Amino acid sequence: MGSSGFSWKLNDHPKLPKGKTVAMVVLDGWGEANANQYNCIHIAETPTMDSLKKGAPEKWRLVRAHGKAVGLPTEDDMGNSEVGHNALGAGRIFAQGAKLVDIALETGKIYEGEGFKYIKESFETGTVHLIGLLSDGGVHSRINQLQLLLKGLSERGAKRIRVHILTDGRDVLDGSSVGFVETLESDLSKLREKGIDAQIASGGGRMYVTMDRYENDWEVVKRGWDAQVLGEAPHKFKNAVEAVKKLREIPNTSDQYLPPFVIVDDSGKSVGPIVDGDAVVTINFRADRMVMLAMALEFEKFDKFDRVRFPKIRYAGMLQYDGELKLPNKYLVSPPEIDRTSGEYLVNNGVRTFACSETVKFGHVTFFWNGNRSGCFNPQMEEYVEVPSDSGITFNVKPKMKALEIAEKARDAILSGKFDQVRVNLPNGDMVGHTGDIEATIVACKVADEAVKTILDAIEQVGGIYVVTADHGNAEDMVKRNKKGEPLLDKNGKIQILTSHTLEPVPLAIGGPGLAPGVRFRNDVPTGGLANVAATVMNLHGFEAPSDYETTLIEVVD
Numbered sequence: 001m002g003s004s005g006f007s008w009k010l011n012d013h014p015k016l017p018k019g020k021t022v023a024m025v026v027l028d029g030w031g032e033a034n035a036n037q038y039n040c041i042h043i044a045e046t047p048t049m050d051s052l053k054k055g056a057p058e059k060w061r062l063v064r065a066h067g068k069a070v071g072l073p074t075e076d077d078m079g080n081s082e083v084g085h086n087a088l089g090a091g092r093i094f095a096q097g098a099k100l101v102d103i104a105l106e107t108g109k110i111y112e113g114e115g116f117k118y119i120k121e122s123f124e125t126g127t128v129h130l131i132g133l134l135s136d137g138g139v140h141s142r143i144n145q146l147q148l149l150l151k152g153l154s155e156r157g158a159k160r161i162r163v164h165i166l167t168d169g170r171d172v173l174d175g176s177s178v179g180f181v182e183t184l185e186s187d188l189s190k191l192r193e194k195g196i197d198a199q200i201a202s203g204g205g206r207m208y209v210t211m212d213r214y215e216n217d218w219e220v221v222k223r224g225w226d227a228q229v230l231g232e233a234p235h236k237f238k239n240a241v242e243a244v245k246k247l248r249e250i251p252n253t254s255d256q257y258l259p260p261f262v263i264v265d266d267s268g269k270s271v272g273p274i275v276d277g278d279a280v281v282t283i284n285f286r287a288d289r290m291v292m293l294a295m296a297l298e299f300e301k302f303d304k305f306d307r308v309r310f311p312k313i314r315y316a317g318m319l320q321y322d323g324e325l326k327l328p329n330k331y332l333v334s335p336p337e338i339d340r341t342s343g344e345y346l347v348n349n350g351v352r353t354f355a356c357s358e359t360v361k362f363g364h365v366t367f368f369w370n371g372n373r374s375g376c377f378n379p380q381m382e383e384y385v386e387v388p389s390d391s392g393i394t395f396n397v398k399p400k401m402k403a404l405e406i407a408e409k410a411r412d413a414i415l416s417g418k419f420d421q422v423r424v425n426l427p428n429g430d431m432v433g434h435t436g437d438i439e440a441t442i443v444a445c446k447v448a449d450e451a452v453k454t455i456l457d458a459i460e461q462v463g464g465i466y467v468v469t470a471d472h473g474n475a476e477d478m479v480k481r482n483k484k485g486e487p488l489l490d491k492n493g494k495i496q497i498l499t500s501h502t503l504e505p506v507p508l509a510i511g512g513p514g515l516a517p518g519v520r521f522r523n524d525v526p527t528g529g530l531a532n533v534a535a536t537v538m539n540l541h542g543f544e545a546p547s548d549y550e551t552t553l554i555e556v557v558d
């Protein structure tokens with residue numbers, strides 16, 4: 001016990017035993033929705049997940065995975081991996097980046113912090129560059145926050161502003177980029193009327209330019225660096241609306257994958273490279289897809305690609321993206337302080353943990369799960385395994401991804417007897433769902449189901465327990481709908497494909513030979529969400545959860 005009286009020691013569960021191997025399976029982007037032709041999970045053959053559902057209501061139920069249940073501002077906010085895995089791992093609901101930035105802008109606190117004071121030093125003689133995702137998706141950023149920040153910057157003395165946009169089409173409809181760029185252009189022209197030299201300087205599609213994650217493909221970040229910092233790109237335009245419209249005409253491209261472009265002046269010179277003395281703000285609040293750029297902007301020593309030029313800038317993140325690395329060092333809004341996660345408690349109570357996914361979701365079951373913290377708590381007790389993802393492809397081309405490899409690693413970890421918790425994220429429903437390719441997403445769901453079977457079979461062999469859930473919906477609905485729930489059509493009479501996540505709840509199933517007789521889901525927590533899963537899992541490891549955790553979803557009847 002520390003001097004504060006705090007102790008990591010968890011109380012023993014009065015009825016449940018310790019020492020059972022628990023498999024914790026997160027199907028990324030696997031929500032529960034009406035069965036219809038746009039529900040890829042329904043269409044796919046998913047015998048394992050179907051059989052779990054038959055355990056309802058005692059061994060299968062739904063949990064909330066969006067809006068306030070995961071710390072997002074409103075019930076209209078779809079869930080996402082960051083907030084979903086944070087809730088699953090932390091067992092409590094924290095106000096998330098989206099909300100914290102809203103509050104900081106609303107109260108004006110954002111302008112009083114150290115981060116803003118730091119970038120302000122560049123206002124007199126330098127340019128302020130804002131780099132980030134341009135949409136109202138609310139997963140990584142939100143356009144209204146950018147608009148408020150632009151207003152705030154202009155009212156506080158910024159004289160020259162350049163915005164480097166990343167088009168979305170993943171958290172919002174494909175094609176919506178044009179409207180967002182028009183909105184931004186109109187805001188910037190109003191600033192120009194007030195005498196502020198404000199323009200869009202560069203752009204590109206988020207998945208092809210800048211927003212890679214977990215170091216899967218540094219080329220993506222390099223393409224962005226060349227356009228944003230060096231002012232160099234294969235495509236040059238005088239105007240960003242024209243740029244996005246024209247680049248969308250390239251066959252097989254989409255908002256997510258637009259090639260990089262720069263805006264040039266009449267003499268063909270790029271209007272906004274980043275140079276010594278400038279300030280840079282990365283406007284995304286979510287960490288995973290900004291941290292690589294943050295490294296490139298901040299690290300003196302850097303060998304991931306040739307930066308050509310490393311300008312001396314004042315850089316701040318919207319949030320700090322990695323608390324361990326203190327990256328970036330300066331930021332406008334403090335991130336949520338997600339402490340005392342279930343992973344840390346369990347390791348401190350002797351639970352040996354194995355976590356695995358492929359690169360594109362590896363940080364989800366480690367970094368996000370552990371409250372946005374890199375690395376293990378105790379390397380003697382934990383092993384985190386990353387299966388390398390394919391890079392340079394869209395995942396509809398290989399919808400099986402690495403699901404079976406992940407399942408095999410989990411199986412081996414379970415059978416080894418070396419671990420008490422074996423945790424995986426199976427990415428398929430989400431990563432392929434984001435491509436909007438219905439046929440491929442059906443294949444993705446089928447293989448994710450096969451992967452679950454491999455893990456459950458291993459649990460059967462060792463007499464363990466399984467917990468199967470998801471972090472938010474995606475593959476269960478692939479069409480944009482009106483308020484009545486009817487599919488929406490575009491101008492050409494084609495359905496509007498939904499590439500984003502959804503507001504749907506997700507399944508939660510428990511079982512396995514190690515599950516003590518009499519364990520069942522309580523029926524008095526009907527609004528339970530992802531944050532209730534941590535206490536539930538702690539119970540299955542034989543412990544009571546800390547008293548401030550969201551309540552457990554299980555009870556033991558004699």
Ligand SMILES: O=C(O)[C@H](O)COP(=O)(O)O
Pocket residue numbers: 028029079080081082139140170171289430434
């Ligand atoms: O970053 C992404 O891929 C999407 O914006 C959200 O997907 P995720 O929250 O499932 O990672």
Ligand SMILES: [Mn+2]
Pocket residue numbers: 028029080081082084430471472
């Ligand atoms: Mn996810």
Ligand SMILES: [Mn+2]
Pocket residue numbers: 029081430431434474501
């Ligand atoms: Mn997703």
